[in-house]
Amino acid sequence: MDIECDKCGEVFGEGFHRYIEEVEVNGEVEEHCSSCRAKRCAEELETETRERLPTLIDLFNAMKADDDSLPRWDSLPTYGGDEITDTESVWSWNETHMIVGDGQCDLEIVSREDWNNRSK
Numbered sequence: 001m002d003i004e005c006d007k008c009g010e011v012f013g014e015g016f017h018r019y020i021e022e023v024e025v026n027g028e029v030e031e032h033c034s035s036c037r038a039k040r041c042a043e044e045l046e047t048e049t050r051e052r053l054p055t056l057i058d059l060f061n062a063m064k065a066d067d068d069s070l071p072r073w074d075s076l077p078t079y080g081g082d083e084i085t086d087t088e089s090v091w092s093w094n095e096t097h098m099i100v101g102d103g104q105c106d107l108e109i110v111s112r113e114d115w116n117n118r119s120k
């Protein structure tokens with residue numbers, strides 16, 4: 001019998017039971033697959049980090065200080081504004097600014113406008 005993930009709708013064959021787990025959502029038990037679980041963990045970590053570092057500047061300072069409680073740089077929270085699609089060397093952003101750099105040494109905050117002009 002196939003099992004369908006209640007959350008993402010992915011269907012798993014009989015051999016895949018171990019990838020399904022029961023999760024309580026608003027008091028009801030749902031069956032979620034492992035990819036949903038991984039996604040949920042990432043979302044929780046992101047929310048937690050955003051609560052601890054409520055602005056882009058806070059995040060920037062933590063990254064500069066090599067704060068080891070930060071998630072991996074590719075799972076950092078963002079702070080609103082238009083989604084940036086070309087995220088190469090871009091780690092986070094808010095409505096007006098973004099954190100860019102290839103590594104910790106050249107990490108900087110630039111305005112979205114400056115970055116757009118630079119990439120041209």
Ligand SMILES: [Zn+2]
Binds near residue numbers: 007008033035
């Ligand atoms: Zn799923």
